[in-house]
Amino acid sequence: MNKKVQSNSDETPYKWFWRALDDYLVKNSLKQTKQRKVIVQEFLAMNPHVDAEQLFERLRKMGYYFGLATVYRTLNLLKDANLVDQLAFSDGRSVFEVNTPDSHHDHLICTHCRKVVEFENEEIEKLQLKVAQHYGFSLESHRLDLFGRCPDCMPV
Amino acid sequence: MNKKVQSNSDETPYKWFWRALDDYLVKNSLKQTKQRKVIVQEFLAMNPHVDAEQLFERLRKMGYYFGLATVYRTLNLLKDANLVDQLAFSDGRSVFEVNTPDSHHDHLICTHCRKVVEFENEEIEKLQLKVAQHYGFSLESHRLDLFGRCPDCMPV
DNA sequence: ATCCATCTTCAAGTGAATTGCAAATAGAGT
DNA sequence: ACTCTATTTGCAATTCACTTGAAGATGGAT
Numbered sequence: 001m002n003k004k005v006q007s008n009s010d011e012t013p014y015k016w017f018w019r020a021l022d023d024y025l026v027k028n029s030l031k032q033t034k035q036r037k038v039i040v041q042e043f044l045a046m047n048p049h050v051d052a053e054q055l056f057e058r059l060r061k062m063g064y065y066f067g068l069a070t071v072y073r074t075l076n077l078l079k080d081a082n083l084v085d086q087l088a089f090s091d092g093r094s095v096f097e098v099n100t101p102d103s104h105h106d107h108l109i110c111t112h113c114r115k116v117v118e119f120e121n122e123e124i125e126k127l128q129l130k131v132a133q134h135y136g137f138s139l140e141s142h143r144l145d146l147f148g149r150c151p152d153c154m155p156v
Numbered sequence: 157m158n159k160k161v162q163s164n165s166d167e168t169p170y171k172w173f174w175r176a177l178d179d180y181l182v183k184n185s186l187k188q189t190k191q192r193k194v195i196v197q198e199f200l201a202m203n204p205h206v207d208a209e210q211l212f213e214r215l216r217k218m219g220y221y222f223g224l225a226t227v228y229r230t231l232n233l234l235k236d237a238n239l240v241d242q243l244a245f246s247d248g249r250s251v252f253e254v255n256t257p258d259s260h261h262d263h264l265i266c267t268h269c270r271k272v273v274e275f276e277n278e279e280i281e282k283l284q285l286k287v288a289q290h291y292g293f294s295l296e297s298h299r300l301d302l303f304g305r306c307p308d309c310m311p312v
Numbered sequence: 313a314t315c316c317a318t319c320t321t322c323a324a325g326t327g328a329a330t331t332g333c334a335a336a337t338a339g340a341g342t
Numbered sequence: 343a344c345t346c347t348a349t350t351t352g353c354a355a356t357t358c359a360c361t362t363g364a365a366g367a368t369g370g371a372t
Contacts, residue, residue, distance in 0.1 A: 029348080031339075031349055031350070032338075032339090033351080036350090052328080052329080066352085067351070068328095068329090068352095069329085069330075069354095070351060072329060072330075073330090073351085086246040088246040088247075088250075089244055090243070090250055092327070092360075093328070094244075094246055111296055117291055119287055123283055124280055124287075127280045128280070131262075131264070131277055131280075132302055132304055135264050135273055135306075136306065137264050137302065137307070138305045139302060140303050140305070141304075142300070142301060143299075143300070143301045143303075144299070144301075145298060145299045146293070146295060146298045147295075147296045148288055148293040148294040148295040148296045149293060149296070150291075150293055151291075151292035151293070154292075154294065185317080186318070186319090187318055187368080187370075189320080189369070190368095191319080208359085208360080223321050223322065225320080225321075225322080225360085225361075225362085226319085226320060228360060229319085229320090232361095248328075248358065248359060248360090249359070
């Protein structure tokens with residue numbers, strides 16, 4: 001039940017991400033462009049849950065007038081590189097999140113204030129793998145959302 | 157190849173569903189129309205995981221030329237009545253599923269053929285409750301999706 | 313049987329995301 | 343540093359799932 005801590009300090013917190021991205025670009029003869037660099041940089045700054053349109057707006061406010069298509073293409077590149085995951089909602093929108101090597105997509109979502117808390121539980125992960133194996137599935141990723149009231153929104 | 161046959165007879169196993177739907181319609185001054193009846197009937201026959209377009213095609217093949225909009229509106233009606241849930245995929249499509257009173261929302265989803273298998277795991281449920289309590293959340297409901305390749309879609 | 317709010321149909325509209333293409337550019341080879 | 347060219351970008355057009363508007367049809371309350 002240990003909460004995943006991702007350093008917030010100024011010292012390049014996502015070295016592994018940039019290195020993995022660089023690897024992917026080189027391996028696939030893709031190019032490092034200013035757009036990609038800035039988009040990824042701001043994407044990481046917005047972590048953990050990034051909406052493409054919001055990222056686009058953020059870039060725009062910072063003075064980067066890249067096309068929305070470029071933002072989408074960059075996010076899809078990261079998805080292809082297996083560095084991010086896409087979470088779809090039933091209203092048609094979706095958010096992107098960093099896919100850490102030991103990726104966790106477990107959320108506690110407050111049904112009242114919509115706060116999202118991420119958690120990680122080794123036992124649940126193990127059981128998930130067991131279930132998948134039981135049905136003959138390989139397990140690529142997962143998503144677990146628990147809905148309820150957070151402490152601040154508890155009814156008296 | 158034993159196809160599950162859902163007869164039109166009165167011994168439908170979804171009595172509770174029809175009753176709940178009827179309640180909802182009456183309570184909200186909505187009407188029982190032939191379209192709704194047939195769409196719901198075929199929706200239930202396609203259970204557990206129904207794609208709106210597929211349902212539309214099925215109806216068409218059975219000689220019911222209802223508009224696609226009507227199919228969507230009926231599914232949304234069921235969603236409003238809390239009788240079905242909608243599962244969204246990142247490619248923009250989504251499927252609907254019956255929301256039983258003692259509903260479990262645990263799925264194995266094939267990332268290749270989109271097949272969905274439902275499962276239930278008592279241990280995982282217990283751990284979920286534990287996690288929620290640990291963070292001071294009450295637990296109202298949950299959704300667990302495991303993504304991977306099903307046996308039929310395993311790469312050689 | 314009448315009345316009117318709700319429904320259906322069909323077409324047009326929406327909005328997120330993708331794609332086609334010409335111009336720009338990264339970066340390998342020279 | 344310069345060339346060369348495959349990759350990228352920007353922009354507009356397009357796609358795709360889904361929704362909505364409007365006008366005629368219909369359920370069901372009276």
